[in-house]
Amino acid sequence: MGLGFALALLTAPNRPLRQVTRAIIFLPVVIGLGTSSLLWFWLFDQQVGQFNQIMVDLGIFKEPAVWFTKADMALTAVIISVTWKVIGFGMLLFVAGIQSIQGEVSEAALIDGANYWQRVWHIILPLSMRTILLTTLISVIGSMLAFEQFYIMTGGNPRGQTFTSVYWIYQNSFISFKLGYGAALSIILTLIVLVFSSLQVVLSNRSHKS
Amino acid sequence: MTAFADAAPTAAAGPRNKSRVVGESRPIAYLVGAICIAIITIMLMPIVLSVLASIKPPSEAQQSPPSYLPSTLSFDNYVKVFEYQAGLLTYVSNSLLVAGITIVLCLALSIPAGYGLARFKIWGKEVWFILLLAPLMIPYQALLTPLYLSFAKVGLANSHLGLAIVHTVLQLPFSIYLMRNSFESIPRELEEAAKVDGSSSFQTLLKIFLPLVLPGIVTVTLFAFIASWNEFLTALIFMNNEDSFTVPILLVSVRAGRLGAVDWGALQAGVVISILPCVLIYLLLQKYYVAGFLNGAVK
Numbered sequence: 001m002g003l004g005f006a007l008a009l010l011t012a013p014n015r016p017l018r019q020v021t022r023a024i025i026f027l028p029v030v031i032g033l034g035t036s037s038l039l040w041f042w043l044f045d046q047q048v049g050q051f052n053q054i055m056v057d058l059g060i061f062k063e064p065a066v067w068f069t070k071a072d073m074a075l076t077a078v079i080i081s082v083t084w085k086v087i088g089f090g091m092l093l094f095v096a097g098i099q100s101i102q103g104e105v106s107e108a109a110l111i112d113g114a115n116y117w118q119r120v121w122h123i124i125l126p127l128s129m130r131t132i133l134l135t136t137l138i139s140v141i142g143s144m145l146a147f148e149q150f151y152i153m154t155g156g157n158p159r160g161q162t163f164t165s166v167y168w169i170y171q172n173s174f175i176s177f178k179l180g181y182g183a184a185l186s187i188i189l190t191l192i193v194l195v196f197s198s199l200q201v202v203l204s205n206r207s208h209k210s
Numbered sequence: 211m212t213a214f215a216d217a218a219p220t221a222a223a224g225p226r227n228k229s230r231v232v233g234e235s236r237p238i239a240y241l242v243g244a245i246c247i248a249i250i251t252i253m254l255m256p257i258v259l260s261v262l263a264s265i266k267p268p269s270e271a272q273q274s275p276p277s278y279l280p281s282t283l284s285f286d287n288y289v290k291v292f293e294y295q296a297g298l299l300t301y302v303s304n305s306l307l308v309a310g311i312t313i314v315l316c317l318a319l320s321i322p323a324g325y326g327l328a329r330f331k332i333w334g335k336e337v338w339f340i341l342l343l344a345p346l347m348i349p350y351q352a353l354l355t356p357l358y359l360s361f362a363k364v365g366l367a368n369s370h371l372g373l374a375i376v377h378t379v380l381q382l383p384f385s386i387y388l389m390r391n392s393f394e395s396i397p398r399e400l401e402e403a404a405k406v407d408g409s410s411s412f413q414t415l416l417k418i419f420l421p422l423v424l425p426g427i428v429t430v431t432l433f434a435f436i437a438s439w440n441e442f443l444t445a446l447i448f449m450n451n452e453d454s455f456t457v458p459i460l461l462v463s464v465r466a467g468r469l470g471a472v473d474w475g476a477l478q479a480g481v482v483i484s485i486l487p488c489v490l491i492y493l494l495l496q497k498y499y500v501a502g503f504l505n506g507a508v509k
Binding site for chain 2: 007010017018020021023024025026027028030031032033034035038039040041042043045048050054084092093096141144145147148151152166169170173174179182183185186187189190193194197198201
């Protein structure tokens with residue numbers, strides 16, 4: 001979230017290089033989650049993965065890391081891949097937010113002698129608060145419903161430590177064929193998500209009115 | 211690529227905004243440029259590496275430690291994916307078929323719905339609109355188990371039509387919302403002029419409105435295509451028959467391999483094939499995509 005906001009600050013002004021950067025950062029958003037997970041599964045592979053290779057060649061890692069046998073490493077790998085994929089989403093929302101503020105307010109502050117960071121801290125950040133909340137909510141909902149990344153990259157391993165709710169439902173319904181249990185789990189998940197998405201609706205309604 | 215500027219409100223693009231951003235000195239501008247280039251490199255790296263791996267000879271794609279650049283250009287990996295199981299063409303056409311049905315259903319339902327919601331006096335219009343958007347709040351991932359059971363009963367499980375129906379339902383709230391906004395932005399005078407000339411509301415829709423809401427239609431089509439092409443979970447659950455897999459499911463099956471060993475080269479070739487249409491569409495129709503995205507995400 002913080003990274004998305006930083007990227008938005010960086011790329012909000014409409015200069016050519018920044019627009020290109022923005023377009024590139026957004027690019028992974030249009031790629032399928034399944035496909036991007038497979039791509040990163042390969043990059044993180046211990047034998048042929050180039051993520052390890054680059055890290056070793058840059059001197060950050062001493063030797064190739066094993067990513068998918070420990071739960072915390074596997075989670076880190078998934079988080080890196082998902083960040084790559086969705087960062088453009090948050091960034092673009094922030095850019096839209098920031099661009100809608102700038103102009104008069106910013107110029108007024110500039111005349112009052114505020115420097116760049118003061119303007120970010122006192123003007124852009126408070127005025128983007130709603131977008132930040134909204135994007136956070138969208139990410140939370142998205143994470144609760146995560147499936148592809150884990151199905152493809154970790155397979156729920158090691159020892160079921162990286163199962164997510166949707167993956168658990170899938171596992172129960174379609175692998176163990178406990179369909180009734182799976183359906184019951186589905187209802188619980190729906191209710192939980194409903195709470196968050198109602199919040200999201202309330203928030204976005206407010207931002208429309210203001 | 212400059213299309214990005216059109217999509218978002220550009221309050222900053224005043225006359226002062228000539229060479230540099232307000233209040234920014236030259237060294238900082240260079241620093242920002244350097245950071246931008248570094249970010250571009252990092253973001254593009256995975257895709258570039260994947261493309262490079264896909265054109266390595268298959269044996270080189272398997273070697274450890276891997277090489278950065280392919281030693282010789284080879285399309286063997288693509289040939290392998292092409293001949294995988296029922297043949298790549300089958301899977302691509304499966305995906306295209308599902309995406310095609312999804313697009314047709316989405317447009318057929320969202321254009322009249324958007325028109326109706328924007329232009330007619332309907333009792334309880336706002337309530338209908340909210341009801342139509344309500345599915346956005348319920349996670350479809352959680353509903354797949356019951357959905358699969360009922361689809362299996364009516365024989366829609368394991369069929370492209372069934373999968374396309376699910377994709378349509380997923381895409382519909384966004385499509386209706388977008389179409390309603392497109393119709394609402396058309397000035398009412400046009401409609402009145404058409405009415406004076408004796409045109410029925412259906413004729414007005416076809417002859418006057420459709421050309422005007424074309425951007426909306428393009429955006430709906432675009433999103434329906436990308437969503438359907440990429441959708442993974444439903445396709446995984448609904449499609450049990452190997453010949454009816456869509457491309458993302460094919461990729462997982464390529465990874466599983468025939469003898470347990472992963473064929474990395476072929477996998478990357480498959481990844482590139484599956485990324486390609488999305489990236490092309492995004493780069494060519496960026497304006498529509500970003501506009502629709504901003505429209506839809508903020509709801």
